[in-house]
Amino acid sequence: MKSYLDFEKPVAELQAKIAELRTLGEDGDAVTIDEEVQRLEAKSQAALKExxxxxxxxxxxxxxxxxxxxxxxxxxxxxxxxxTPLAGDRLFGEDQAIMGGLGRFDGEPVMVIGHEKGADTETRLKHNFGMARPEGYRKAIRLMETADRFGLPVIALVDTAGAFPGIEAEERGQAEAIARSTEACLNLCVPNVAVIIGEGGSGGAIAIATANAVLMLEHAIYSVISPEGAASILWRDAAKAQDAATNMKITSADLMRLGVIDGVVPEPLGGAHRAPEAAIAAAGEAISRALARFSNMSPEQIRDERRRKFLAIGRGL
Known part of the structure; x- marks a missing residue:
């Protein structure tokens, strides 16, 4: 059963009517309902588009x-x-919130790193809702250094509310691990492309998203703090999250205009969750185009361009 968001109530009501009519048709109702279903489907698509x-x-x-x-x-x-997944940071243990490994993209070997939130209760707990501990970022560093050693491009898929804020994470050096991971991104002499596929939250995101090309899915968000966190700090009221989201400029359109990201990947009508295969294919094409731009650049040029890009953010505002 499809899950609808609060603001999608008009579409949900239309889809409920369509499902009801289809059930009547299956039960052998004498009334022809095909035309009515088609009319409601068109109305539902128009409402979704609007x-x-x-x-x-x-x-x-x-x-x-x-x-x-x-x-x-x-x-x-x-x-x-x-x-081929690779695990462990060789210092403390394995963190399931950040996954990574070797594989082939468009037939060429690459290193892939990314956050995994999990799809149900069991996997969400296993992956800690995509909130990595220090060992996750140290694993990312290890994989990036391996990629650099063997000349493999790095693809990062970002989807996290932020790094895990628990006491044990702080005890094991969360801030230092995030800083070192960001530094590892900047020091790469191979091209790296990051795609914000859902949430890009705070240092937990930028630790693997400091890339030559930073792309965002159309309806993804990328911010220094969650809207709820910002509202709690600024107004002492998490209920003002809507105001915070508006003022923080967290959408792909805002960040493209500000020069924080390098491209926006269009999503299917109604969001990536309605047509996952199409959304993934569009992201793959965008990654392929981004990597192609660096095919004739030297390792030093790749690294220097990335550093200049991040130094330039905000200078023209």
Missing amino acids: LYASLTPWQKTQVARHPERPHFVDYVGRLIQDF
Whole structure:
């Protein structure tokens, strides 16, 4: 059964009527209902198109967090051939919130790293809802350094509310691990492409998203803090999250205009969760175009361009 967001209530009601009519048809009702179903389907699509043409930042936040959006494992399953997962940071242990490994993209060897939130209660607990501990970022560093050593491009798929804020994470050096991972991104002499596929939350995202090309899915969000967290700090009221989302400029359109990201990947009508295969295919094409731009650049040029890009952010504002 499809899960509808609060602002999608008009579409949900139309779909409920369509389902009811189809059930009547299956029960052998004498009344011909095909024309009515087609009319309601057209009306539902028109309503969905109208809704998604003017989403507010808070509504985009809800879409970015939709539990049925495709996750890291879905992208890897469709875009990466011969994927071989690599585990552990060689210092403390394995963190399941960040996954990574070797594989082939468009037939060429690559290193893939990304957040995995999980798709149901069991897997969400296993992957800690995509919130990585220090060992997750140290694993990412290890994989990036391996990729650099063997000349493999790095693809990062970002989807996290932020790094795990628990006491044990702080005890094991969360801030240092995030900083080192960001530094590892900047030091790469191979091209790296990051795609914000859902939420790009705070340092937990930028730790693997400091890339030559930073792309965002159309309805993804990317921010220094969650809207709820910002509202709690600024107004001492998490209920003002909608106001925070609007003022923080967290949408792909805002961030493209500000020069924080390098491209927006269009999503199917109604969001990536409605047509996961199409959304993943569009992301794959965007990654392929981004990597092609660096094919004739030297390792030093690749690294220097990335550093200049991040130094330039905000200078023209």
